Amino acid sequence: MDVEKVNAMDFGDFVAVFGNVIERCPLIAAAVWSQRPFSDVDDLDKRFCAFIDALPQSGQEGVLRCHPDLAGRELQQGTLTAESQREQSAAGLQSLSADERRRLAQLNAQYRARFGFPFVLAARLRDPAAVASELERRLHSPPAQELRTALGEVKTIGRLRLADLLRADPARL
Numbered sequence: 714m715d716v717e718k719v720n721a722m723d724f725g726d727f728v729a730v731f732g733n734v735i736e737r738c739p740l741i742a743a744a745v746w747s748q749r750p751f752s753d754v755d756d757l758d759k760r761f762c763a764f765i766d767a768l769p770q771s772g773q774e775g776v777l778r779c780h781p782d783l784a785g786r787e788l789q790q791g792t793l794t795a796e797s798q799r800e801q802s803a804a805g806l807q808s809l810s811a812d813e814r815r816r817l818a819q820l821n822a823q824y825r826a827r828f829g830f831p832f833v834l835a836a837r838l839r840d841p842a843a844v845a846s847e848l849e850r851r852l853h854s855p856p857a858q859e860l861r862t863a864l865g866e867v868k869t870i871g872r873l874r875l876a877d878l879l880r881a882d883p884a885r886l
């Protein structure tokens with residue numbers, strides 16, 4: 714899909730295609746549509762990021778809370794969004810041993826208790842060992858720094874999803 718086609722989309726089509734660039738936050742795509750035309754994919758990506766950056770902290774935490782746990786109940790039950798399912802599978806989170814799953818569930822719960830939102834990481838760039846070690850490392854971050862790190866991961870997930878939709882090379886965005 715090229716950017717001319719994106720710029721020609723009506724509101725409904727745009728939100729149907731880009732509504733899950735930010736996990737379970739179609740409102741962000743709805744707001745980004747108003748800013749068309751976009752010069753290229755990079756421009757489109759920047760609009761999603763700018764919207765997140767402009768939110769008050771409660772909104773940014775809300776965006777994080779829209780993310781399912783990594784290797785959580787929704788993965789077990791097959792109720793993830795298609796994008797999240799692909800990303801968690803690519804990270805090998807579907808084939809964890811019972812022990813590994815328990816360990817991640819424990820760490821996820823500790824993280825949520827400390828920060829008030831779920832641990833978010835661009836899973837498809839990692840393997841299960843890296844997910845667990847990042848979780849352990851970030852559990853000790855100061856809250857303000859952790860909020861920034863987590864939002865950075867949301868943006869990375871979004872950039873990769875946009876690249877999928879537009880078949881662009883994410884490294885060049």
Ligand SMILES: NC(=O)N[C@H]1NC(=O)NC1=O
Pocket residue numbers: 736780781782783796797800801831832833834835836837870
């Ligand atoms: N919790 C969390 O990071 N979830 C996200 N990560 C990812 O790559 N896809 C998701 O849904």
